[in-house]
Amino acid sequence: GAGVSQSPSNKVTEKGKDVELRCDPISGHTALYWYRQRLGQGLEFLIYFQGNSAPDKSGLPSDRFSAERTGESVSTLTIQRTQQEDSAVYLCASSSWGVTDTQYFGPGTRLTVL
Amino acid sequence: GIQVEQSPPDLILQEGANSTLRCNFSDSVNNLQWFHQNPWGQLINLFYIPSGTKQNGRLSATTVATERYSLLYISSSQTTDSGVYFCAFNAGGTSYGKLTFGQGTILTVHP
Numbered sequence: 032g033a034g035v036s037q038s039p040s041n042k043v044t045e046k047g048k049d050v051e052l053r054c055d056p057i058s059g060h061t062a063l064y065w066y067r068q069r070l071g072q073g074l075e076f077l078i079y080f081q082g083n084s085a086p087d088k089s090g091l092p093s094d095r096f097s098a099e100r101t102g103e104s105v106s107t108l109t110i111q112r113t114q115q116e117d118s119a120v121y122l123c124a125s126s127s128w129g130v131t132d133t134q135y136f137g138p139g140t141r142l143t144v145l
Numbered sequence: 146g147i148q149v150e151q152s153p154p155d156l157i158l159q160e161g162a163n164s165t166l167r168c169n170f171s172d173s174v175n176n177l178q179w180f181h182q183n184p185w186g187q188l189i190n191l192f193y194i195p196s197g198t199k200q201n202g203r204l205s206a207t208t209v210a211t212e213r214y215s216l217l218y219i220s221s222s223q224t225t226d227s228g229v230y231f232c233a234f235n236a237g238g239t240s241y242g243k244l245t246f247g248q249g250t251i252l253t254v255h256p
Contacts, residue, residue, distance in 0.1 A: 062242065073231060073246035087242050120186060133178065134233075134244060136188040 033057075035137035037123050043143045044113055052108040052140045056125030063106050064124040064134060065098060074122060080106060113144045147171050149234050151247035158222050158254050166217040166250045168232030174210045175237035178244065179217050182229040191217070191230075222254045 036055045044050050056063050065077040076090040080100040091097070095113075100106040110117055120141050124134040148171040158164055170177070179191040192199050192206040194215065199206055203222075208215040219226055229251050233244040 064242070064244070066244075066246075073248045074233070074244070076243040076245065079242040081242070090243065122188065132176075133190060133193040135190060136180075138185075138187055141186075 035123055035125055035135055037121075037137040037140050039140060040138065041141045041143075043145065045145050046115060047112055049109065049111045050113055050142065052110075052121050052142070054106045054108070054123030054125075054137060056104065056106070056123070057127070057135060058104075060125035060127050060135075061103060062126045062132070062134075063100060064126075065106070065108050066122045066124065068120045068122060068139070070119070077108070077121075110142075113142075115144050118142055118144045147234070147236050147245050149232055149245050149247040151230075151232055151250050153250060154248065155251045156253070158252070160222060160224060160254055160256050162222050162254075163218070163220045164222060164252070166219070166230055166232075166252075168215040168217070168234075168247055170213050170215070170232075170234040170236075172213070172234075172236035174208065174213070174234060176235035176244065177208055177215055178233050179206055179215070180231045180233065181226075182231060182249070184228060188231070219252075222252075224254045224256055227252055227254045 038053045064079040066074040095111045098108045120139040122139045124136045126132040126134045150169045181189045194206045194208045196210045203220045205218045229249040231249045233246045
């Protein structure tokens with residue numbers, strides 16, 4: 032595709048519910064990244080995929096967070112039993128080659144947990 | 146841990162002025178990128194610059210890897226340059242794949 036796309040663009044949910052966020056990387060990009068941006072803050076790394084494997088999950092804040100990637104394309108970030116502190120913008124990025132390459136970001140999903 | 150520090154945190158300019166934004170990083174550099182986050186939240190790539198100097202129109206960037214800093218220059222600023230500028234850095238090794246972001250510089254350009 033022309034760029035990284037994410038869906039939904041906005042998600043409002045109630046505390047305790049599960050949510051799934053989707054990322055479609057640029058076609059042909061082998062690496063995919065998830066970041067979180069809290070209001071007024073910089074981005075925090077969550078997890079990255081090289082192909083379908085996740086060599087680095089160190090940024091996932093708790094076991095309520097998980098992510099998967101299938102077919103070296105779409106990735107889904109799942110947050111179980113959402114808490115109010117999970118409210119943030121979740122951004123996905125992809126890069127064409129290994130991790131030394133430029134990362135291109137999607138527009139993000141704004142998650143609000145009531 | 147790996148740290149990225151940006152300065153200044155806030156910058157207010159009149160249209161037409163020049164500015165320099167600085168990014169200090171704590172380790173040897175594998176990947177360094179500058180981004181502009183527009184008012185709608187979209188992160189726009191400005192430069193991939195682990196070393197050396199690059200220019201793109203009114204913007205240019207220089208990274209001195211041996212001294213662990215990078216500079217972003219904005220010349221003849223325009224109101225559309227307003228937003229948040231982020232520096233992000235990857236040191237390789239155990240942090241391979243992870244960009245660590247600074248807290249950003251909030252730039253406001255007045256007409």
